[in-house]
Amino acid sequence: MAMNSQAPVVNVSGDFEEAILRWAKHLGRDKNRRAVFDLIYGRGSKPRSKKQIADLLGKTGSTQVVQNALDELAKHHLIVRMENKGHVKDGSRWVYVKDASVRANRNIIVKYADDPGAAKKVATKRRPAVETRLSFVKPVKRAGKPRGSRPRQSGKQARLKIALLVTNPDSRASLQTGVEARYIDEGIRLGSKAGEVDLKVVLAPTLDTLLDTLNTYHPDVIHFSGHGGGQNLLFDNEKAGDDGGTVLDFDMVARVVGATSATPKLLVLVACDTVDGADRFLDTVPAVIAMADTIDDEAACEFSKRFYRSLSAGTTIANSLDQAKLILESKGYADASLPTLVVRDKEFAQRTLL
Structure with a gap:
């Protein structure tokens, strides 16, 4: 794999809820990041350069703001950054496009980005939807060693x-x-x-x-x-x-x-x-x-x-x-x-x- 290619670290099929919540968290409510995100996920699927995005957003004089938003979105796999290779004729090295998984789940990602409180109620692999009311198991007597123990054998006394x-x-x-x-x-x-x-x-x-x-x-x-x-x-x-x-x-x-x-x-x-x-x-x-x-x-x-x-x-x-x-x-x-x-x-x- 090329050093400049991006490999997603989220297994969407196995960690769907975690992926959605992570994308929502990193999208957040920052107005510049949102503006760039909404533009990329608007109509059309052609790659766009930073200059094109800045022009469309009316931020020609503050392209660094756009660059910061692009960097943050690409870092967390909310968009895909790839080499230009002739897609855009303005001399840009990089262009930006939609991520297929994010595009498919855009509405729910935005929903949880807008409402972090609702996001915290979503059941995930390591945070299931459980009642906070306490319940306790009744102690029972067991003979011998507790079930499920597997000691490590070693020649020395364990420290x-x-x-x-x-x-x-x-x-x-x-x-x-x-x-x-x-x-x-x-x-x-x-x-x-x-x-x-x-x-x-x-x-x-x-x-x-x-x-x-x-x-x-x-x-x-x-x-x-x-x-x-x-x-x-x-x-x-x-x-x-x-x-x-x-x-x-x-x-x-x-x-x-x-x-x-x-x-x-x-x-x-x-x-x-x-x-x-x-x-x-x-x-x-x-x-x-x-x-x-x-x-x-x-x-x-x-x-x-x-x-x-x-x-x-x-x-x-x-x-x-x-x-x-x-x-x-x-x-x-x-x-x-x-x-x-x-x-x-x-x-x-x-x-x-x-």
Whole structure:
């Protein structure tokens, strides 16, 4: 692929809602960006140059404003920028055309750009439409080890124990959480101190299995992979036949952690819109990594793999986070800025967990 060609990072068929909301977010309500967008998606399909667009908008004397809007729209795949190659006879190097997927969904993109509040109510893979009313599973007695645990075997005593909670209870918004678990396992194996890291995968966790994991495993890191939003996390149901999950708010999850003798050092929430209210967890854990907006599956998996690869090499929490975000940025993911570190003490972020 040529270096100057653009490859979309959004899988529209698999991440439709995320794609629509991301386009709406980056279209926004900026009047110059809107004017350029509306012109390109108006009548006709011929490529237009920056000069043509500026002339049509009456902004001949401020072409930099038009260029800024074009750059922003092209960066987020709302329009397509391509080499001129004789399309326009005004000496321009680049011309701009419609993106087929955006064109097909233009009305709904504009709708959510105009109304961000409505956009937040849309069900996505990692942020399903769930009621905010809390529901709780009834604890049941289990014999033996909690279902779904898979310890990592190593020759040394583990110095870093990671509990990976993999939950995907809503059939309306399925996630690739299994892929993320595999990516995390691969990332740890690539770390230079992998032998000192133990990974426990807890499948379909409920409130009860969360308590079991904290009481018996005493993890240093709790990683939640699943749905979130509105200061809630979506845990699994007790019964296999139930669909939709169990909503637990941040306060309840923090109280659960605080009610055990476990002393986690880090909580990682790979779920949409979990930064707001994340400081609630600082009463029980010194550091939290959460997502500032909707994150799609592919970006979540790539982030987790690099983060734990760095952490398993003895890298500090802050540097591991920065490295994971750099990998997302280098691969063209629009979600690179979403993972956010919230800490009780800034100095703790400069510590290594190994």
